[in-house]
Amino acid sequence: MSxxxxxxxxxxxxxxxxxxxxxxxxxxxxxxxxxxxxxxxATQITDWLKGEFDLGHGHAMAIFALLKGKTS
Incomplete structure (x- = not known):
């Protein structure tokens, strides 16, 4: 998945x-x-995303990467 x-x-x-x-x-x-x-x-952010938005680990890590500056 991209x-x-x-x-x-x-x-x-x-x-x-x-x-x-x-x-x-x-x-x-x-x-x-x-x-x-x-x-x-990363754990602080992924825990927040998993808890508040019910995201899985991979999706939470995608948001973490986004916050770090990843664009594609």
Whole structure:
């Protein structure tokens, strides 16, 4: 599955766009405009995404990669 397919599936499941996830992660202090906030670990973000949005590990890691700056 391509990175874009992961993002598309996440949007279908949650109704949230990649930009929405960036904004929510910034509001929670997990990310900045430049990427992952200092000291934040992948597990903190994936636990949030799994708990709040019922995402699987692979989909949660796709959002983590998005927040780190991956674009394709």
């Amino acid at each position: 990175f874009q397919a992961y993002l598309d599936n996440i949007q279908t499941k949650t109704g949230r766009t990649p930009a929405d996830f960036r904004a929510m992660a910034q509001a929670k202090g997990f990310a900045t405009a430049d990427g992952i906030a200092p000291g934040i670990k």
